[in-house]
Every structure is written in structure tokens, then in C-alpha cells.
Amino acid sequence: QAVVTQEPSLTVSPGGTVTLTCGSSTGAVTSGHYPYWFQQKPGQAPRTLIYDTNNKHSWTPARFSGSLLGGKAALSLSGAQPEDEADYYCLLSYSSEYWVFGGGTKLTVL
Amino acid sequence: QVQLVESGGGVVQPGRSLRLSCAASGFTFSSYGMQWVRQAPGKGLEWVAVITNDGNNKHYDNSVKGRFTISRDNSRNTLYLQMNSLRVEDTAVYYCAKYGGDGCSWGQGTLVTVSS
Numbered sequence: 135q136a137v138v139t140q141e142p143s144l145t146v147s148p149g150g151t152v153t154l155t156c157g158s159s160t161g162a163v164t165s166g167h168y169p170y171w172f173q174q175k176p177g178q179a180p181r182t183l184i185y186d187t188n189n190k191h192s193w194t195p196a197r198f199s200g201s202l203l204g205g206k207a208a209l210s211l212s213g214a215q216p217e218d219e220a221d222y223y224c225l226l227s228y229s230s231e232y233w234v235f236g237g238g239t240k241l242t243v244l
Numbered sequence: 245q246v247q248l249v250e251s252g253g254g255v256v257q258p259g260r261s262l263r264l265s266c267a268a269s270g271f272t273f274s275s276y277g278m279q280w281v282r283q284a285p286g287k288g289l290e291w292v293a294v295i296t297n298d299g300n301n302k303h304y305d306n307s308v309k310g311r312f313t314i315s316r317d318n319s320r321n322t323l324y325l326q327m328n329s330l331r332v333e334d335t336a337v338y339y340c341a342k343y344g345g346d347g348c349s350w351g352q353g354t355l356v357t358v359s360s
Contacts, residue, residue, distance in 0.1 A: 170348055172289070179350050179351065185343075186345070189347065221288075225289075232291070232304075234291060235281075235290060238288040
């Protein structure tokens with residue numbers, strides 16, 4: 135089964151820009167993996183920010199965007215806010231038969 | 245709006261069974277695939293199982309294959325997870341999620357504790 139890798143932790147300054155990445159042990163991440171990005175704050179259920187690589191939900195702040203970058207899925211945050219401090223998880227689909235989460239990135243806004 | 249409400253969690257002894265339910269509303273349930281995801285205390289998210297909109301195709305993570313069964317009743321707008329031969333390591337909050345071309349929505353989760 136595939137392993138999906140994310141940075142364990144990242145720090146961004148308020149107002150700054152940061153990119154989180156999501157790689158696959160099977161090779162390059164493509165749109166065919168339908169990359170998802172989720173945000174989770176302590177004690178809360180996850181919330182979907184990005185689906186199918188770069189699509190946003192109505193509740194996704196405009197400062198978040200998704201893309202493919204260097205063979206990985208990427209979540210970019212431009213103009214970080216204190217409320218963006220959270221855990222972020224990516225999810226990849228493998229032929230729609232099984233899905234694998236990354237280990238999560240703990241984002242600190244400091 | 246989309247609403248997913250999980251139920252059925254609780255404390256159960258190792259080796260016993262439990263069935264989780266996820267009541268869906270606010271969308272055409274029979275048009276969407278559904279998933280179960282879990283999160284052990286203090287750990288990351290773990291994908292558990294997926295079922296297609298018509299219930300004809302199901303897939304599982306290796307850690308639950310042969311023990312868990314995902315199913316759905318489209319007439320009742322409800323998703324299920326039958327969990328047999330439960331292990332201590334199955335202790336987690338279990339979330340159901342709707343997924344598809346218009347995104348992914350989550351329920352609030354139900355806690356399953358496997359302990360003697």
C-alpha cells in the first residue's frame with residue numbers, strides 16, 4: 135500500500151506565505167489522485183479546504199489554494215492568519231480503490 | 245445544507261462487535277460515494293473504507309479488511325460500518341464523509357473505545 139508523506143511541522147509568520155506538500159511513495163502525484171486537503175483544529179472534526187487538486191469549497195478562505203508542484207500536491211497559504219494555526223492533512227485516491235492520508239502537517243503561525 | 249450525523253459508538257470489549265451509523269441529509273444520498281475515516285487519540289487521520297453510490301463496490305484499508313463491513317441503505321439515507329473482532333487499536337473517533345465532484349463533507353464523529 136502506498137505511503138503519503140507530508141512535512142511534520144511548518145512555521146509561518148502572520149501575513150506570510152507557506153506551502154505544504156503531499157508526496158506519494160508510488161511516484162508523482164497527479165490530478166488522477168484527486169488530492170484533497172483538510173484542516174483540523176483541536177477538538178474539532180476535519181474540514182475540507184481543497185478537493186480534486188485545486189477546487190475550493192464555499193467556506194474555503196481565498197488565501198488557500200491547491201496545486202501540483204514538482205510531482206507533489208501542494209497547499210499554499212498566502213497571508214497567514216492566527217486562525218490558520220491547525221493540523222493539515224492531504225488525502226490521495228489510488229484508482230478509487232483505496233485512499234491514503236498523509237501523516238499531517240502541524241502549522242504554527244508565529 | 246449537507247448534514248452527516250454518526251451514531252453507535254461506545255465502549256466495547258476486545259473481540260466484540262459494534263455497528264456505526266451515519267444519517268445523511270441535505271443532499272441526494274444515492275448519488276454519492278461515502279467513506280469512513282478514523283482518528284485514534286492524539287494521532288492522524290486514517291482512511292478506513294469506501295463504498296460507491298449504489299453500494300456495489302467497496303474497498304477497505306488492510307488494517308480492517310475481513311473484520312469491518314461498509315454498507316448503505318439508500319432508502320434510509322444511511323451509511324453503516326459493521327465492526328467485528330474489535331481490537332484495542334481500533335479505538336478512535338470514526339467519521340463518515342461524503343465525497344464526489346463537488347467536494348467532501350464530514351460528520352462530527354463518534355467515539356469507539358475498545359477496552360477490557
